[in-house]
Amino acid sequence: MTVVDRLLSALPGTEEPAGEAPPPWAPGWRRSAVIGVATGLVSALLVVGPVLLTWRADPLGGSATGDALAVGSSLWLLAGGAHLVAGTATLAFTPLLAFGVLVLVARLGAREAMVSVSTEGGIWGGLLPRPLAAAVGAWWGGYVLVVAAGWVLAARGSFPPLVWTLALPAVLVPLLGTGLALRAVAADDPDVVGARLTPRLPETVRRGVAAGVAGAWVLVAVGVLVVLGAVVLGWPAVAAVDHDLGSSGAGTWMLDGVQVAALPNLAVWVVSFLAGPGFSVVEGASVTWSGVESGLLPLVPVLGALPQPQEFPAAVGVVGVLVLAVVGGWVARRSLGSVARLSRVRTKLAVALSACATTAVLVGLLDAVGGGSLGQFRLSSVGAPAAHLTLALFLTLLVGAVPVVLRDAWRLRR
Incomplete structure (x- = not known):
């Protein structure tokens, strides 16, 4: 008997007479x-x-x-x-x-x-x-x-x-x-x-779903680690914004709770930056491979961890692609475990493609559910563009997934 059953059975008139x-x-x-x-x-x-x-x-x-x-x-x-x-x-x-x-x-x-x-x-x-x-x-x-x-x-x-x-x-x-x-x-x-x-999906598509879901979890975890690292490195600016707000007592706990609850949102923004589309905090203040554009930011302490306005070297985009390619390779290798070792290369590529597509779509859906408006005017559109993010992420994941599948096929032919 479950806990709910015990509580319900204690209500008046819930006894079960014999034979009724x-x-x-x-x-x-x-x-x-x-x-x-x-x-x-x-x-x-x-x-x-x-x-x-x-x-x-x-x-x-x-x-x-x-x-x-x-x-x-x-x-x-x-x-x-x-x-x-x-x-x-x-x-x-x-x-x-x-x-x-x-x-x-x-x-x-x-x-x-x-x-x-x-x-x-x-x-x-x-x-x-x-x-x-x-x-x-x-x-x-x-x-x-x-x-x-x-x-x-x-x-x-x-x-x-x-x-x-x-x-x-x-x-x-x-x-x-x-x-x-x-x-x-x-x-x-x-x-x-x-x-x-x-779901009545093609076999090759269905076999890649589990690996794709795992890949989405990995990407969110990577984004969370980047956000936490940025907060640690930019702690003086974060603390200064928190001090300017002047919150205290229960208000401080409430503000901290809201920021923690929004941590996955910020993680998706990081993934969008790595994939190329980047994200915007307010209109006129964006973070992309080309750099950080300045703008008047909302008084939210965690946003103090954003880098100062500057131009990024081309190596930043390369690093972003490499990080996502590594994740794409991991997703592909995980998806290969769901097919027979001697399956055709075409089948393995289809399963890996399905896994990468699942990862990209899930991250895009997270971004879409997370929303992108904190008000009007300059706050009417914030965050990452979900459709652009999904496409860019899928293509970037394939950069790492395809070589893993081809290497697996090459090793079998040796």
């Missing part, structure tokens, strides 16, 4: 719907809770707690991918680490909703057994109810969300969480679930 139908909290859609609501509340509390604590320590202009609840709800929806309206400006910057945490919470909740649910019976939509599909649908419905409540609260505050962007916190987050949960279910019952969840 199972209680309403038995595995099924009712229990799943309750878990969906609980998942949404836990997810919201992770963001709204710190906002309420910070507001209580330093209320803005004596504003009421209801204002803090509205702002917290807006920030929770922002962390889930929604865009916020601030006057005439649009805030479309999703901290990717916070987004990942929300997906993880959704995954845990969806998996709990599927516990002990039967996988027998008819297949719904050609995908899932009907009892499992009902449980997933009920859980999703409960989660969406909390998102709707958050939207009602946020709409009354200073930063109302754009309605059409609620599709990300209400659909994308639970969809990713459900997908990860179904992978766990498929591992336990692959005959019923796993085969139906496997």
